Amino acid sequence: MTATDFDFVVVGGGPSGATAAHDLSSEGWRVLLLDRQGRPKPCGGAIPPRLIKDFDIPDHLLVAKIKCARMISPADKQVDMHIDNGYVGMVDRQDFDEFLRVRAAQ
Structure with a gap:
């Protein structure tokens, strides 16, 4: 394979890169998705319901459905944010990003 075998090269297989690769390949483009292994992201993994629907995220990937979030300041002041x-x-x-990469590859 050479670089000319692909229409697009997407660097990074997180949610944005994997979704871009999936969308491009769904439109018939030849896409190479490059991702460095062994780097699970430490971010919270919160996904709004609209994105769950729009990006067809299966329910089995949701480990929780949060209806309220609490923020606590260094001075121990607390604020609850109700959804x-x-x-x-x-x-x-780790599971979510891998699902998106596999879906893009298919």
Whole structure:
């Protein structure tokens, strides 16, 4: 394979890169997705319901459905943020990112 075998090269297989690769390949483009292994992301993995629907994220990837989040300052002041009319889905980034990469490859 050479670089000319692909229409696009996507560098990074996190949610944005894997989704871009999936969308491009769904449109018939030849896509190479490059990702460095062994780097699970430490971020929270919160996904709003609209994105769950729009990106067809299966329910089995949601490890929790959060209806309230609490922020605590260094001075121990607390603020609760309630999610009105729904929830925010929480995913394990290692499993979620791999699902997106596999889906893009298919």
